[in-house]
Amino acid sequence: MKALLLAGGLGTRLRPLTENLPKPMAPIANRPWLEHLIIHLREQGVDQFIMAAHHYPDVIRRHFGDGRRWGVKIEYSLEPFPMGTAGAIKNAERFLDERFLVVNADIVHLPQLVPLLDFHRQHGGIATIALTEVEDPSSYGVVEQDDSGRILRFVEKPRREEAPSNRINAGLYIFEPEVMRYIPAQREVSIERETFPRLIEEGAGVYGMVSNGYWRDMGTPARYRQVHWDVLNRRFPLLMHGRQIQPDVWAGEDVEFGAGVLLVPPVLIGNKVKVGDQTVIGPYAVIGDNCYIGAHVHCSNSILWDRSVVRDNSRLSNSIFGYRTVAPAGEVFNNSIINQPGEVMRA
Ligand code: GDD
Ligand code: MG
Numbered sequence: 369m370k371a372l373l374l375a376g377g378l379g380t381r382l383r384p385l386t387e388n389l390p391k392p393m394a395p396i397a398n399r400p401w402l403e404h405l406i407i408h409l410r411e412q413g414v415d416q417f418i419m420a421a422h423h424y425p426d427v428i429r430r431h432f433g434d435g436r437r438w439g440v441k442i443e444y445s446l447e448p449f450p451m452g453t454a455g456a457i458k459n460a461e462r463f464l465d466e467r468f469l470v471v472n473a474d475i476v477h478l479p480q481l482v483p484l485l486d487f488h489r490q491h492g493g494i495a496t497i498a499l500t501e502v503e504d505p506s507s508y509g510v511v512e513q514d515d516s517g518r519i520l521r522f523v524e525k526p527r528r529e530e531a532p533s534n535r536i537n538a539g540l541y542i543f544e545p546e547v548m549r550y551i552p553a554q555r556e557v558s559i560e561r562e563t564f565p566r567l568i569e570e571g572a573g574v575y576g577m578v579s580n581g582y583w584r585d586m587g588t589p590a591r592y593r594q595v596h597w598d599v600l601n602r603r604f605p606l607l608m609h610g611r612q613i614q615p616d617v618w619a620g621e622d623v624e625f626g627a628g629v630l631l632v633p634p635v636l637i638g639n640k641v642k643v644g645d646q647t648v649i650g651p652y653a654v655i656g657d658n659c660y661i662g663a664h665v666h667c668s669n670s671i672l673w674d675r676s677v678v679r680d681n682s683r684l685s686n687s688i689f690g691y692r693t694v695a696p697a698g699e700v701f702n703n704s705i706i707n708q709p710g711e712v713m714r715a
Contacts, residue, residue, distance in 0.1 A: 369481075371414045371469040372445075372460055374453055375402065376422035379474075381588045384707040385690050390423050391587065392473035393431070395673055397599045397606055398620075398638045398656050400431060401586065402473055403438075404606060409471070410440050412481040418463045420456035422447040454559035457543075458551040465545055472539030476595050476604070477583040479540055484577055488542045491517060493573030495547060497564075498540040500583040504528060508585075509537035509560045511576050519574045524560040535576065538583055546572075589688065589705055596654050596671055600634035608636060617650070626663060644680065662697065670701075 375393075379386030385394060392402045406417060417440055421428055425446050435442030445460035457470060467488075469481070479498060488496040497519065499511060505526070512521040512532035521532055537560065550566055551557055567574050582604045586592045598604040600616070610618040616633035622640045629643050632650035637643075641655055644663030649655065652669045659672050662680035670684040672693075678684065679697035689695070690707030 369414045369469060370416040370418065370464065370466070371409055371471055372418045372420055372457060372464065373402070373405070373471050373473045374420050374456055375428060375473040376420050376425075376447055376450055376456055377474065378423050378450070379587070382586075382592060385589075385592075385688065385705060386423075387707055388424060388709075389427055389690075390421060390425070390473075393424075393427050394586065394592065395656065396476060396586070396595055397636055397654060398609060398674070401476060402428065403431070405471070405473060406432070406435070406438055406440060406442075408478050409469075409481070410438065412479075414469065414481075415440055417442045418445050418460050419443070420445045420447070420460055422450050422456075450556065452556040452558045454551045454557035454563040455555065457559065458548060458553050458557065461548050461553075464548070467545070468543055470541045470543060472585075474585060474587055475539040475583065476586050477538065477540075477579075477581060478605075479538070479579050479581070484540075484542060484579060487517070487575070487577045491573070491575045493518075493575045494544045494567060495564075495572070495574045496542040497522075497574065497576045498538040498579040499535045499576045500538040500579060501534050502536055503534065505531045505534045505536045509564070511535050511537065513576055517575045517577060519564075519568060519576050522560065522564040522568060522574070524558070535578065538579055539585070540579070593669070593671065593686070593688065597652050597669075600636060600652060600654070610636065610638070620657065632668070638674065656691075 375390050379391030393400045432442050506528040509524045510531045511519045586595050599606045608618045610620040613619045617631045617635045619637040620639035624642045626645035628646045630648045635650040635653050637655045638657035640658045643661045647665040649667050653667050654671045656674035658675045660677045664681045666683045668685050670687045672689045673691045675692040676689045677694040681698040682695050684701045687701045687704040692709035693706050
């Protein structure tokens with residue numbers, strides 16, 4: 369089975385972390401989310417991926433190449449300009465000649481494909497949209513369905529009081545290749561605002577099936593952090609790299625702790641991390657590979673990407689540091705999101 373991964377958005381709401389990175393490459397528990405996603409979909413039977421990218425596509429290509437290392441085939445469909453969620457599908461038409469899957473690559477979930485594929489086959493529509501239920505649907509695509517599961521209306525980001533239900537587009541679709549006939553070429557097209565409404569209007573058969581399980585869009589700093597806390601407290605059962613060195617504290621290879629270091633669970637620490645004397649890490653901290661944390665540091669509710677440095681006596685809470693960010697000694701970071709590789713940052 370082939371899957372087209374939509375990974376070309378600008379990630380505006382996650383800036384500055386996405387200033388030099390496609391959002392789906394942001395790490396979750398120390399690995400790019402896209403890597404978790406590809407491994408999961410591979411286990412669900414997907415063996416060919418088409419990466420629809422535009423914003424820093426080389427970051428994706430450098431990491432995955434042709435996919436061989438992951439036992440899958442990955443091809444790249446680059447857009448000359450951001451072509452939108454349907455434009456990106458149309459742009460990849462040459463790769464998609466049979467039933468295919470489309471996934472918003474910034475959604476954090478581990479969907480079960482078999483029930484969705486069965487549902488799609490049974491209903492015989494041109495498209496099946498995976499749905500999930502949320503309390504406030506106003507920042508998503510909201511659907512209205514009949515008893516058979518057919519979608520009667522698709523409204524993208526309605527005002528809360530105007531949302532027809534709290535069933536939303538989970539950002540995963542199964543399509544028949546005929547869908548290409550409904551998407552104009554060579555311009556930006558939104559699947560949510562243009563293609564789904566058109567398919568519904570023309571009676572092409574758009575169905576929706578609620579897919580249960582953990583689901584979150586990681587597109588804002590608050591949600592991105594929440595995904596991590598859900599991983600740490602095991603509400604989201606993502607594979608942890610590392611072993612449990614004390615209850616709910618995971619650490620990778622070659623981690624060095626100074627004297628009197630206190631690890632307050634839950635905590636995840638990557639490989640080759642050094643932590644100085646009397647430092648307190650946690651609760652809720654994720655430290656990437658090759659990070660260096662000095663002495664007498666306090667780090668809680670924070671996420672450090674690989675190769676970050678926090679010098680002595682600094683305090684971090686509710687903060688996120690991008691790759692190679694350097695915090696000077698004695699600084700206090702509260703609610704800071706910093707992405708300045710190699711530069712010494714002050715709060
Ligand atoms: N290739 C490509 N080109 N990808 C794009 C483009 C583009 O021009 N624009 C957006 N994408 C990708 C993003 O990288 C992301 O993975 C996905 O398409 C969705 O775009 P977002 O910008 O994150 O949309 P959203 O989160 O506001 O809303 C979408 O996702 C919701 C679920 O989280 C919609 O599909 C909603 O209907 C849905 O409920
Ligand atoms: Mg999104």
